[in-house]
Amino acid sequence: MTFFLFLWVTHPGILVYLASSILFPGELEKTGSPNWRDYYYKNRRSFFFIFGAIAPLDIIDTLLKGLQHFQAQGPLYLPFIFCWGVGSLIAGITRSERYHSIWALLFPAILITYTALELVKLG
Numbered sequence: 281m282t283f284f285l286f287l288w289v290t291h292p293g294i295l296v297y298l299a300s301s302i303l304f305p306g307e308l309e310k311t312g313s314p315n316w317r318d319y320y321y322k323n324r325r326s327f328f329f330i331f332g333a334i335a336p337l338d339i340i341d342t343l344l345k346g347l348q349h350f351q352a353q354g355p356l357y358l359p360f361i362f363c364w365g366v367g368s369l370i371a372g373i374t375r376s377e378r379y380h381s382i383w384a385l386l387f388p389a390i391l392i393t394y395t396a397l398e399l400v401k402l403g
Contacts, residue, residue: 296331310314360390
């Protein structure tokens with residue numbers, strides 16, 4: 281096992297850890313923000329850019345496992361990854377409370393639906 285392979289295998293976990301440490305910093309008083317809403321909007325870029333980076337990196341990881349493995353992911357794989365990546369990118373850019381409210385409900389719904397459909401496909 282090479283060091284590059286080690287980094288490649290651990291990068292999703294590292295990105296999830298970084299995103300969660302931004303989203304859940306611990307004590308609010310230590311952040312310098314007066315409330316959680318303010319903290320969220322001040323740190324949305326970092327969180328969503330890190331969280332959204334997982335999606336395109338997953339495509340690369342899937343392709344590295346071979347074209348047959350990539351095709352075996354099925355027709356919903358790319359639309360799901362596209363929604364994840366683009367939705368997170370928009371969430372990182374926009375400050376719209378309406379968008380963030382919709383995305384907070386829509387992404388888990390998309391994730392649960394995609395997972396359920398994949399589980400049904402497995403039998």
